[in-house]
Amino acid sequence: MKEKMVVQGFADNVDARNRKAMIWHVLFQASTIVGIIALIALMLNIINGAFGYVAYEARVDPDTLAVDGTSIEDQSKEQLVSLLQATLSRGAYNTLDKAKSFADRSREEVYQLVVERIVKPQVVQVWNLWQSLTQADAIRATVAQDHPEAELEFVSWLNADFVRRPQTSESLTAGVRTAILGSLWTILFTILLAFPIGVGAAIYLEEYASDNWLNRIIQTNINNLAGVPSIIYGILGLAIFVRTLEPLTSGEVFGLVDPSTANGRTVLSAGLTLGLLVLPIIIINAQEAIRAVPRSLRNASFGVGATKWQTVWSHVLPTALPGILTGTILAVSRAIGETAPLVVVGASTAISFDPNSPFSKFTTLPIQIYQWTSRPQDEFRSLAAAAILVLLVLLLSLNASAILIRNRFSRRM
Amino acid sequence: MAELSLKNHVEKKASAINLRRKPRWGETIIQSLLFFSGFFSIFVTLGIVYELGKEALLFFQMPEVSILESLTTTKWQPHTGNFGIWPLVNSTLMTTVIAMLIAIPLGIAVAVYLSEYAKPRVRNILKPILEVLAGIPTIVYGYFALTFMTPLLREIFGKDVVQIYNTASAGLVMGILILPLISSMTEDALSAVPRSLREAAYGMGATKMEVALQVVLPAALSGVAAAVIVGISRAIGETMIVAVAAGAGPNFTFSPFVGAETITGHIVRISGGDLSYDSIDYNSIFALGLLLFFITLALNIISQTVVRRFREVYE
Numbered sequence: 199m200k201e202k203m204v205v206q207g208f209a210d211n212v213d214a215r216n217r218k219a220m221i222w223h224v225l226f227q228a229s230t231i232v233g234i235i236a237l238i239a240l241m242l243n244i245i246n247g248a249f250g251y252v253a254y255e256a257r258v259d260p261d262t263l264a265v266d267g268t269s270i271e272d273q274s275k276e277q278l279v280s281l282l283q284a285t286l287s288r289g290a291y292n293t294l295d296k297a298k299s300f301a302d303r304s305r306e307e308v309y310q311l312v313v314e315r316i317v318k319p320q321v322v323q324v325w326n327l328w329q330s331l332t333q334a335d336a337i338r339a340t341v342a343q344d345h346p347e348a349e350l351e352f353v354s355w356l357n358a359d360f361v362r363r364p365q366t367s368e369s370l371t372a373g374v375r376t377a378i379l380g381s382l383w384t385i386l387f388t389i390l391l392a393f394p395i396g397v398g399a400a401i402y403l404e405e406y407a408s409d410n411w412l413n414r415i416i417q418t419n420i421n422n423l424a425g426v427p428s429i430i431y432g433i434l435g436l437a438i439f440v441r442t443l444e445p446l447t448s449g450e451v452f453g454l455v456d457p458s459t460a461n462g463r464t465v466l467s468a469g470l471t472l473g474l475l476v477l478p479i480i481i482i483n484a485q486e487a488i489r490a491v492p493r494s495l496r497n498a499s500f501g502v503g504a505t506k507w508q509t510v511w512s513h514v515l516p517t518a519l520p521g522i523l524t525g526t527i528l529a530v531s532r533a534i535g536e537t538a539p540l541v542v543v544g545a546s547t548a549i550s551f552d553p554n555s556p557f558s559k560f561t562t563l564p565i566q567i568y569q570w571t572s573r574p575q576d577e578f579r580s581l582a583a584a585a586i587l588v589l590l591v592l593l594l595s596l597n598a599s600a601i602l603i604r605n606r607f608s609r610r611m
Numbered sequence: 612m613a614e615l616s617l618k619n620h621v622e623k624k625a626s627a628i629n630l631r632r633k634p635r636w637g638e639t640i641i642q643s644l645l646f647f648s649g650f651f652s653i654f655v656t657l658g659i660v661y662e663l664g665k666e667a668l669l670f671f672q673m674p675e676v677s678i679l680e681s682l683t684t685t686k687w688q689p690h691t692g693n694f695g696i697w698p699l700v701n702s703t704l705m706t707t708v709i710a711m712l713i714a715i716p717l718g719i720a721v722a723v724y725l726s727e728y729a730k731p732r733v734r735n736i737l738k739p740i741l742e743v744l745a746g747i748p749t750i751v752y753g754y755f756a757l758t759f760m761t762p763l764l765r766e767i768f769g770k771d772v773v774q775i776y777n778t779a780s781a782g783l784v785m786g787i788l789i790l791p792l793i794s795s796m797t798e799d800a801l802s803a804v805p806r807s808l809r810e811a812a813y814g815m816g817a818t819k820m821e822v823a824l825q826v827v828l829p830a831a832l833s834g835v836a837a838a839v840i841v842g843i844s845r846a847i848g849e850t851m852i853v854a855v856a857a858g859a860g861p862n863f864t865f866s867p868f869v870g871a872e873t874i875t876g877h878i879v880r881i882s883g884g885d886l887s888y889d890s891i892d893y894n895s896i897f898a899l900g901l902l903l904f905f906i907t908l909a910l911n912i913i914s915q916t917v918v919r920r921f922r923e924v925y926e
Contacts, residue, residue, distance in 0.1 A: 215818050215821070216818060218818075218820060219818035219819055219820035219821065222820040222823075222824070223728060223819070223820065225720060226720045226721075226723050226724035226728055227724055227728070229716070229717045229720035229721050229724065230720070230721045230724045230725070230729075230737060232717060233717065233721055233740075233741055233744065233787075233790055233791070233794075234737070234740055234741075236744070236787045236790075237740060237743065237744050239755075239759060240747070240751070240752075240755050240759075240787075243754075243755055243758060243759040244751070244754070244755075247754075247758060394648070395648045395651050396648075397648075398644065398645050398647075398648030398649070399645075399648040399649040399651065399652065401645050401648075402645035402646055402648055402649035403649055406642060406645055406646070407649065413649075415653070416649050416650065416652060416653060418915075419652050419653055419656055420652045421911075421915065422656070422908060422911050422912070423652055423655060423656060425841065425844060425845075425907060425908075425910075425911040426659070426848075426904065426907060426908070427845075427847070427848025427849070427850065427875070427903060427904075427907055428848070428850065429848065429850045429875050429878055429879070429900070429903070430659060430663075430848075430900055430903060430904050430907075432882075433662075433663065433878070433896060433897060433900040434655075434658055434659050434662055434663070436882070436886075437662040437663075437666065437897070438658060438662060441888060474655055477651075477652065477655070478652065481652070505635060505638055506638065506642075507637070507638050507641050507642075531746065534748075535747075535748025535749070535750070535751075536748070537748070537749065537750045537850075537851045538749075538850035538851055538854070538875070538879055541854075541879050541882060541883055542878065542879065542882040542896070544882070544886075564748055564750045564851075567750050567751070567754065568750050568753070568851065568854070568855065571750070571753060571754050571757060571758075571855055572855060579754075579758060582754055583754070583758075586750075586751050586754060589748065589751070590747070590751070593746065593748070597746070
């Protein structure tokens, strides 16, 4: 090759080399574009699933439930309650009353119950946004022909009611409130475990640890833990928090639960499991933030006679705090999106009541998405898409707050 | 007595300045708390090894299970007493290979483009976009695989060839997930290569592509290799994409268009229901978890060693 180049002269080769360089340039650029297209496809696909036409049939025609010409939408709470009492079996009515007495329920909730229990709308078919926009006429024709009884409606699966409503097994009335609250409860315990220990470990490694074998092992170990698959933490959580520490995590030692029904699959177990998962991430991020604090600041503090801890507490930590908080928020957003460890720890899926203590059973947003995605019916895929949008908005606002914190505090420095 | 000795002590101190360190109990307590926090991560690792090891041992002590049999047979059916590990390992490797076929070339190409070609303005726009890709929860990728990639594959290759659940779809989407991981690690390695090397090559009349591929990339090879190994480790441990899209039920097959359960997918499905303690299913997920832990740990250690041993150090 080289000899040829010399023989033929330099200029002959330049064109070919430039052409080759051009081709590679295009290839590199194309790869980057592929990455961006993937992101766009991902987003469009979710939006495509979250909106569209839905055709549903009511088990009982709402018009037949009208009293004196007032449809159920306009009836008062008392009328609706008596309707429930008249239609449902006594047992079913009493169960509902026991769960939350009808006196305490708002008119909106009672109306919800009437729709759920008596009208029972059933989804016949759903269409995604693309189909709904491009083939609206065909869809209308199909519905009119195949399901003359069915009502066709363009819905946004993501709406205010979807966020407010508890989880149910009916796709048209299902919501994610239970899941959102479950996620928040879980994250609370994750932070309570991982933040103090993580920041403590980072301070120890950066400020106190001398360079000996033990500290090197600790550092290597943390780096390795950051690479352990999340599902392993789930198995660890199942063994330690759910099983071994069951009396504690089920609330039995506090006398809150009957020992015979105690179950360690609680919000507390889940939060602690995720805490172990994000601990190495918090440590590594906090270490970086602490390392970025200039040496001179510490020396100035030592110079006026401060002890080590006084220096760390009043000079190093305040300066490193924005970095530590940013790192923690990023770790928390990782925890919020985590699904696999919680499936293993045993998130319940069919609960419709809100978690209200560390010892509640729980479901979380990603688990809800997983459950809906794995169901074969299309309407649950639409619910999954809407829940994904809720999750992404939650994560986006967390990340935005991380950026805000970084900008706000770094200006002061 | 005590008062007297204290007085003596104070007087003694006043006469000669004592430079010896006084014990500060507050400081000592705080320091030991901090040490405990640092040491806590060791407990986590020990906990993983101990708990997984203990239950895995119980698994292999069960009469239905023998290590030899599980390494030599190709059927994993807990209820009939078949525990051949290969169907699960095989599909794990298949999804990993498919993912890496996407993620390695694209990831390195993106890194080269961002670090060597892109203007700072373009780079500042593209980099955050790729970071968004890395921050999306994996369950969302699972949804994407099932509702976008699988229908796409079925459209291209025919519905009778491609099953609804298949390893190809899961692998391809996993490749998209791992792309930003590899590209950001590779980019870090590329930007650590000193300017002078590039300028020397340009001085010799090299084209941009020759500089990038023949000078910068070889100089950063250890970092690139580490990125690839970390990517592989991530792919093997990835769970939700395969749990949603790769299919339920162990299946020993080499066809990427057929459903087959991976190690992680199996763990998720088995533990999805209410798992009773000390059942064979319960113990088997610990054995599989231990296998997974050692594979990923080995890969991570190799990656760290590669960086340390083969790094080209420039002044």
